[in-house]
Amino acid sequence: MELTHLKYFLEVAKNEHITKSAKNLCIVQPALTKAIHNLENEVGVPLFKSSGRNIKLTPYGQFFYEHLQPLYDEIEKLPQRLRDMANSEVVHVNLNVLAASSLVTSAVIRYKALHPEINFDLIQNESTNLYDVGVTTVAGDARVSPECDACYRFEEEIFLAVPNRDAYKKKDHVSLRQMTGEKFIGLAGTKQLRSICNEFCENLGIRTDISFESDNTSAIKDAVAAGIGVCFWPEFTWGRVERRKIKLLRITDAQFKRDVLVTLRKNKTDNRPTEDFYRFLVTTFARTSSRSRRR
Incomplete structure (x- = not known):
């Protein structure tokens, strides 16, 4: 059955008048009559009967008619639904945040204020590749997935955050071996960073005594300031510390550094919005890193 013939049938069924229907359809009456006859021949039963x-x-x-009308309505909606899907795809950015979540969240909020039409879907999933922009962390020279279309690496030193008290006031560096017996605050919920720090300590033969865990940087700051323990602290992705209460000491036992990776995947037909946010996020990391090193 041709879609045009179904459209003609529905119009005639609604009006129950050939001349009026032909006018509405902008075709001549004989053409409409022939189309209805062809449809009846195809389905094998009469669809109309004369009534005066x-x-x-x-x-x-x-x-x-009763069964065709809702099906035809759905068919007519399909082109618009496809356009809606395309538009939705353009304005959605799928973001996988496995590191520097505070910095990334702040960047998303600022970008959203500039581009309210862009929608963000944030996930934290190490095993998925179904995202547009990813933020992750690795130690050393770990390779980036070849599936990524672009990647920026930012090197970040990991300091030891300690309370700004007499024992540390004159220090700007520390050996972890000198911290034996000191209580450490664990990095709950920051699996990748925690793994990197654990690996560093294991390579040095050092075991940290965890007294408290939190995945909230504000809570960690308050705990360090209160003297509850010390904590490994990324150079710039966790934001500034209140120097009156906390000191960041450089670790001298080894190079305590990690790489933060911002990656892009071109998954869409139109990747311009995704690429624009990717550049914005990279710029945010670069500026934050630069400010941190000037302090």
Whole structure:
């Protein structure tokens, strides 16, 4: 059955008048009559019967009309739904945040204020590749997935955050071996950074005594300031510390550094919004890193 013939049938069924229907469809009456006859021949039953100067639906026609109308309505909606899908794809950015979540969240908020039409879907999933922009961390020279279309690496030193008290006031560096017996605050919820720090300590033969865990940087700051323990602290992605209460000491036992990776995947037909946010996020990391090193 041709879609055009189904459209003609629905119009005639609605009006029960050939001349009026032909006018509405902007075709000549003989062409419409022929199309209806062709449709009846194809389905094998009469769909209309004469009723004076008008026509009426047969029981077959009524059944056909009732079942065809909702199907045809759905077919007519398909092009717009496809356009809606395309538009939705353009304005959605899928963001996988496995590191520097505070910095990334702040960047998203600022970008959203500039581009309210962009929607963000944030996930934290190490095992998925279904995202547009990813933020992760690795130690050393770990390779980036070849599936990524672009990647920026930012080197970040990891300091030891300690309370700004007499024992540390004159220090700007420290050996972890000197911290034996000191209580450490664990990095709950920051699996990748925690693994990197644990690996550094294991390579040095050092075991940290965890007295408290939190995945909230504000809570960690308060705990360090209160003297509850010390903590490994990334150079710039966790934001500034209140120097009156906390000191960041450089670790001298080894190079305590990690790489923060901002990656891009071109998954869409139109990747311009995704690429624009990716550049914005890279710029945010670069500026924050630069400010941190000037302090």
